[in-house]
Amino acid sequence: MGMKISVLYLGRMEFPKFRLVQWEDEEEMIKSPAVALLIQHPTLGNILYDTGNCHEHQELYTPDMLHNYPVVECISVKEALAAKGLTPDDIDQIIISHLHFDHAAGLKDFVGTKAIRNVLVSEADLKEAWFSVTTGNGGAYIRSLFDLEGIRFKTINEDTWLAEDFGLFVQKSHTPGVIGLILKTEKSGTILTTSDTIYTRDSYDQGIPPGGTINKTTDEFFDNLERVKKMEKELDAQLLFGHDFQQIQEWAAKGWIE
Ligand SMILES: [Zn+2]
8 A cells, every 4th residue: 555645725825926036027917835744654654844824924924034925824734633633643754855844833833742853954044044044134034933842853964755755855945955755646647736936837848047035046947947847757647836826726636635
């Protein structure tokens, strides 16, 4: 029996599109979903990839974040797991694509569970997160969201296979190390997740680089884009993007999101 994948929709942010991708029209708005994956794997156990926003965003996020990327709908990862009959205690390992607020804010739901002692991130992103928050230039990182009681990070520097059907690849774009997944499923073929190195299908198909102030250059975006396109072809894979509302709706319509 293979793994079972559930895409967890954790609500959304809404803001002008130019803050996500390079875009002329400053009025056009975009819906930006927060997404997590639950992978129920026969040998690795229950793995959670990303944890979305949290209900306490008004208190915990910076005024800049709340202003630029307002959370208009929030479903906590704990609530999304409960809808599947699971609790944080049922999760064996957490993989965080990168420690930005909209991916890490649900980590605190796992304090006191086995999963908080088993949080996998890229070494480069963890260093960037700590450096940012301890030098007063947090950017999209918030210390209180990941500096949690009992947390133990496991880090990777390079592409790593946790099982023969479960791979991780480290992308040097968006942050110094964003983890994408390679999931070889029986039911839906191979799925590649990009997280925020590629936000949307449009960005991928049309090569639209990220907007806003988070990404310093577009070179990394295009280098990574080329690599992901190559992987897509070699693995005959389907892609899941970082913040694509339309894709989440399409996947839900196909019954891929339970
Ligand atoms: Zn994000």
